[in-house]
Amino acid sequence: MPATMHRELARIVGAERVLEAPASSPYNHDAARRRGVEGRAEAVVLPGSAAEVAALVAWCYAHDVALVARGGGTGMMGGAVATHGGIVCSLERLVRVRELEPALWRMLPEAGVSTRDVQRLARENGLFFGPDPGACEQSQIGGNVATNAGGPHALKYGVTGAWVAGLEVVLAPGELVELGGWAGKDVAGYDLKSLMIGSEGTLGVITAVRLRLLPAPQATLALVVFLPTREQGCAAIGELLGSGLRPAVLDFLDSETLAMTAASYPADAPAAGFALIVELDGTRAEVKDQRAELSQVLAASAIAVQEPAAAELWRWRDGFNGVVTGVRGAKVSEDVAFPIERLGEGLERFAQIAGRHGLRSCAWGHGGEGNVHATVLVDPAEEAELDAAQEVGEELFALVVELGGSVAGEHGVGWLKRGRLEAQWAPRALDLHEEIKRAFDPKGLLNPGKKLARYPAPSPVTSTE
Ligand SMILES: Cc1cc2nc3c(=O)[nH]c(=O)nc-3n(C[C@H](O)[C@H](O)[C@H](O)COP(=O)(O)OP(=O)(O)OC[C@H]3O[C@@H](n4cnc5c(N)ncnc54)[C@H](O)[C@@H]3O)c2cc1C
Incomplete structure (x- = not known):
């Protein structure tokens, strides 16, 4: 990292919170590592407060440097790594629970609090937090909101967004803003909070989350x-x-x-x-x-x-992930969703597609939502099998669209599914998707390359002028 960059970032967070990021750094990888996704961050910065995050975003905006927000790094789509260089902003030090009001069924954790801790704190206070994505020990509540994570209990209790009453976010060019709040009803204005939910770090950086909890079932x-x-x-x-x-x-x-x-x-x-x-x-x-x-x-x-x-x-x-991976040394799993009445057809045709390409397949998932983790088993040393897995994926995505489903059920789009939305949405809807990105991030510096509706995307706007 250039000395000037280090000096200026150190002024914001302290020298010991600005890290070099060699290729081997864990911050250059997330759970998409096994699918070859690698970051090339110039620096990793560990802010200790929302104000420091805001100052960091402001610095990036002033210097045209990309910024990738990072939670626990458990995302499956390569969303948390700096594929386009720039700075990784890890939220791991924002771990304070600012409010916990059991009688009001509320909690206000900072973005870096782990999902497991949110669940545990709720339980210890007679409450319940429904979202339970599989890597709870490591994933963070900010990452859960940014991916709108699901998990088994989403059928009855909804995905993460259903639990969010409000968000504290840093928006470009570096302003700390509250979206939503504790009011039980709120229809004032467009629902900007919901735009942030599932935005995968491309619209702003979440620094704290107002969660509305439920009494624990008996x-x-x-x-x-x-x-x-x-x-x-x-x-x-x-x-x-x-x-x-x-x-x-x-x-x-x-x-x-x-x-x-x-x-x-x-x-x-x-x-x-x-x-x-x-x-x-x-x-x-x-x-x-x-x-x-x-x-x-x-x-x-x-x-x-x-x-x-x-x-x-x-x-x-x-244990399913580990066991299935172990059978042939690797697997390629795609997270898709079918309308519930097409689930059987979707599963059958996926198995046929994999069979036609000579690959063993299996599927499991959240049946009540038609959400399938469609998986082919591969030997990682066999190039031909990896190519075949790629072709199975292409045909699977076409099948999902044909049956009226979604190319991303719960794991997001990140880097690996960039451009996939193009097959699913109408051109005008894709335009709006891109316009929203430009409205929030006119310089295209927040997690560039991720969650792209079209790929190749139109040239990013690099200047507000
Ligand atoms: C074994 C395993 C099982 C899983 N099971 C499930 C499951 O059942 N259901 C499910 O939905 N997912 C599942 N996942 C995927 C993953 O755990 C979720 O997507 C999780 O919500 C990611 O959280 P994270 O903190 O690790 O985010 P990261 O991986 O760090 O980041 C994910 C994305 O969110 C952005 N981001 C992170 N923090 C912030 C922030 N504070 N502000 C703005 N943007 C941010 C990043 O830029 C990135 O684009 C699983 C993953 C693994 C490895």
Whole structure:
């Protein structure tokens, strides 16, 4: 990093908070590392307050330097790395919980508080924070908001954005601004807070989040339902939802995922072609009633309904990524979503696409939302397999659009899915997407290259004049 840059950044955050960023630095990688995404940051800066973040954005804007906001680095799409150089602004020191009001069901953590700590603090105070993306120990609440992260409980409780009452953000060219607040209703103005949610660091830097929590449910019951075939499994998802049951979780595994993860399943799994992970919650009486209703709805189709210990069940579920990766040394997993009534067709056609390209495939995900982690297994040393995986991805995205789904269910767009929106949205909507980016970030310095609606994108505006 040039000496002047170091000196000026050190004036904002202190010399020891300005780090060099060699290629090997963890700040040049996130969870997309295995897919070859690497950053080339000139510096990593660790501000200790929202005011320092604002000063940093102002400095970047004054010197035409790109700035990439970084949370826990668990994003799967390469969003948190500086693919276009510039500065990585890590929020890891903003870890204060500024407010916690159990009686008002509220918490105001700074952006760097880990998702796990938000969940834990809520629980310790008799409350509940629903979003539970899989890398909770490492991901941060700011990153969850920036990606609008989901997870299994999003079916009943919504994705992260549903819990956000307000945001403190730094907007270009370096102003600290509050969007939203604690008012229970707020229809004044366009919903700028919602624009920030899921914006992946391309519109501003989130420094604190007003979270509206819920009272914790009295009881929960986790179940695994085994079904004979994919077709019957997808039909069962529709029947459960159509019956009026509101499960907190309705995840699925196809036959291949079941086979690969059978050894770590915490009970004796029967032979089956599909499985559902269901969680019911509410008062004890409500859970009991829902359990009876579930048995009734699935009486004709389920092979078995099991109730392993919840902690073991979730440990098994959290292990899918690792187990599936281990089978051939690597996997390429795409996060997509189908309309719920097209889920069965989507899964079947994805398996056919992978088969046509000679790759073993599997799928699991959040069945209640039609959200699929469509996966092909590859040997990382086999170039031809990696190329085939790429082609499977292209055909999968075309299929998703054909069936009226989304090319990004919950993992965002980042760098890896840049331009994918072009197939999904009308040209005017794409124009608006780009105009919003320009309105928030006229110089195109906030996480450049990420979440691009079109690719190649129109030349970035480099000057406000
Ligand atoms: C094993 C595993 C399981 C996962 N399971 C799920 C899942 O079930 N559901 C799900 O939705 N996701 C899942 N993810 C993806 C990931 O955990 C989420 O996207 C998470 O919300 C990212 O948070 P983070 O703090 O790590 O963000 P990062 O990876 O650091 O950043 C992600 C994006 O957000 C931006 N960003 C981060 N912090 C800020 C900020 N303060 N202000 C502005 N922009 C910011 C970055 O620039 C980047 O574009 C999983 C990831 C892994 C590795």
